[in-house]
Every structure is written in C-alpha cells, then in structure tokens.
Amino acid sequence: MFRIAHISDLHIPPLPPVSVRQLAGKRLLGLFSWHYKWKFEHRPAVLKALLAHLQDQEPDHICVTGDITFTTLPAEVDLAADWFSRLADPQQISLIPGNHDAYVAGALDYALEKWSRWMRDDEGHPGFPYLHRRGPVDIVGLSSAVATAPAISSGRIGSLQLEKTEALLSRIKTSKRPSLLLIHHPPQEGAASARRALSDRKKLQEVLVRFPVDLVLHGHLHYPTRATLNGPSGPIPVLGAASASTIGNRKSVAHYHIIDMETAAGQARMTVRHYHYDTETGNFSLSETQTL
Ligand SMILES: [Fe+2]
Numbered sequence: 001m002f003r004i005a006h007i008s009d010l011h012i013p014p015l016p017p018v019s020v021r022q023l024a025g026k027r028l029l030g031l032f033s034w035h036y037k038w039k040f041e042h043r044p045a046v047l048k049a050l051l052a053h054l055q056d057q058e059p060d061h062i063c064v065t066g067d068i069t070f071t072t073l074p075a076e077v078d079l080a081a082d083w084f085s086r087l088a089d090p091q092q093i094s095l096i097p098g099n100h101d102a103y104v105a106g107a108l109d110y111a112l113e114k115w116s117r118w119m120r121d122d123e124g125h126p127g128f129p130y131l132h133r134r135g136p137v138d139i140v141g142l143s144s145a146v147a148t149a150p151a152i153s154s155g156r157i158g159s160l161q162l163e164k165t166e167a168l169l170s171r172i173k174t175s176k177r178p179s180l181l182l183i184h185h186p187p188q189e190g191a192a193s194a195r196r197a198l199s200d201r202k203k204l205q206e207v208l209v210r211f212p213v214d215l216v217l218h219g220h221l222h223y224p225t226r227a228t229l230n231g232p233s234g235p236i237p238v239l240g241a242a243s244a245s246t247i248g249n250r251k252s253v254a255h256y257h258i259i260d261m262e263t264a265a266g267q268a269r270m271t272v273r274h275y276h277y278d279t280e281t282g283n284f285s286l287s288e289t290q291t292l
C-alpha cells in the first residue's frame with residue numbers, strides 16, 4: 001500500500017509586507033482583495049492544523065496542486081518554501097504551480113527556482129511535465145500557470161508541454177505502473193467559466209484518450225469536485241481538492257485527500273479519504289471514504 005496526500009490552493013497566509021515598488025497593476029488589485037476579503041478566509045491556524053494532521057497520516061508522498069501563494073511576491077514564495085521544508089523530505093513532495101504563482105509576468109521564474117527541489121524530475125532537470133517515480137506510482141506534474149490580465153484566472157498548458165506530456169505518458173505506459181497526473185486547473189468540461197478555465201483542456205483530454213493515467217488530481221476551484229475523463233478502456237477519475245487553508249466563510253471549508261493505493265495484477269485500487277476542517281474543534285476530521 002502506498003499512501004498519497006493531495007493538498008491544494010494553500011495561498012499561504014499571512015501575506016508579508018509589500019514595498020511601494022511592488023504595488024503595481026494586477027498585484028495592487030490582488031493585495032487589495034487579499035486585505036479586504038481573502039485574509040479572513042485563508043487562516044494561519046488552519047494551515048497549522050493541516051500540517052499536524054497531514055503528518056499524523058504518515059503519507060508516503062504529498063502532491064500539491066498549485067496556488068501556493070496569493071500574488072507571487074518573492075517573500076510569499078520564500079514563506080512557502082519554509083512551509084514545505086517543514087512538511088516532509090523533498091523526495092516526498094511533488095509540487096506544481098497555479099495561476100496565483102504566476103500572478104504577474106515574470107513572477108513565476110523566481111518561484112520555479114526557489115521551489116525547484118520539489119519540481120525537478122528524477123534526473124534533476126527543471127521544466128514541465130516532470131516525472132516523479134515514487135514507490136509503485138508514476139507521478140506526472142504539469143504546469144497550467146500563466147500570467148493573465150486582472151480578473152482572469154485561466155490556465156494554459158501550451159503545445160510544447162502537451163507534446164512532451166504525450167511522449168512521457170506513452171513512455172510510462174509500457175511500465176504498467178499506476179500513474180497520477182497533477183494539474184492546477186480542472187481538465188474536465190464545464191468545471192469553470194472561460195475566464196477561469198484551462199483553455200487547452202480539450203487537447204489534454206485527447207492525449208489522455210490515447211495515453212490514460214489512473215487518476216487526475218487538480219485544485220483551483222476551492223471546493224471538492226469529482227469528475228471523469230474519457231480513457232481508452234473506461235473513465236479516468238478526476239478529483240479536485242478544495243483549498244487546504246480556508247475557514248469556510250466564503251467558499252468550502254478547508255479540505256484535502258488521503259489516497260491509499262494498492263496494486264494487484266497491474267490494476268490500481270484506490271481508497272480516497274476526504275478530510276475537512278472542523279471550525280469547532282480546530283482540527284481536520286474524516287468526512288467521507290470513497291473507492292476508485
Ligand atoms: Fe486558488
């Protein structure tokens with residue numbers, strides 16, 4: 001049995017002080033919305049409870065599907081790096097960025113450099129897609145994080161990354177190991193409006209029809225979702241985690257997945273436990289168990 005934790009959309013609080021020079025364009029609007037709205041939702045106390053609860057589950061590996069920061073300030077990126085360093089050994093974490101980690105043009109570069117130990121592939125190369133072979137599982141990490149105009153939070157994989165993803169999935173298919181695909185934006189139809197959606201999701205769907213994975217994990221929506229994509233021999237399950245740091249005033253209360261994976265005769269059997277934050281106890285508790 002191999003145990004995977006899936007967390008997403010930490011938007012790690014609190015937001016550090018900002019210099020006047022950093023107050024421009026979309027980031028100015030983002031900081032405004034943080035201080036008037038979102039800082040009351042993404043709470044350090046929830047994040048603290050998450051860290052303790054997650055470590056108690058003793059996962060073999062932790063997948064983090066983006067939106068680690070709120071406006072990709074270098075100090076937010078540093079804060080996140082400290083948090084991941086406390087979370088687990090670098091080999092036990094697979095991280096991908098979300099749209100909030102590419103908040104303004106060029107900001108993602110620093111995040112990719114600072115977080116590289118959780119994103120480079122097993123040969124030490126940077127870039128997406130990456131492959132992390134951990135225990136019995138192949139984990140493929142994609143980036144849909146692109147800088148966008150204010151009020152737009154869409155994502156894009158891009159044709160080059162899609163080509164590489166197809167080649168990578170084709171290669172790992174021959175190993176017959178269970179596989180997970182990580183992407184921040186939901187890849188299924190109808191999950192988000194055009195200004196929040198993955199613009200080239202149809203192309204990813206086409207790749208997965210040819211070269212399926214056993215499970216797709218995503219974030220971005222801030223509430224739990226379950227969907228399927230078409231695979232060559234049946235539906236591919238898709239699970240979206242809510243934000244793991246929210247108190248639940250505005251959207252879903254914090255939530256994350258623990259996935260116990262067992263393999264028999266080349267088939268992956270997965271038991272998914274859903275944990276939600278309980279505002280009364282200040283801890284996470286089991287809300288549902290699901291079998292895939
Ligand atoms: Fe988010």
Ligand SMILES: [Fe+2]
Binds near residue numbers: 098099100153184219
């Ligand atoms: Fe997002």
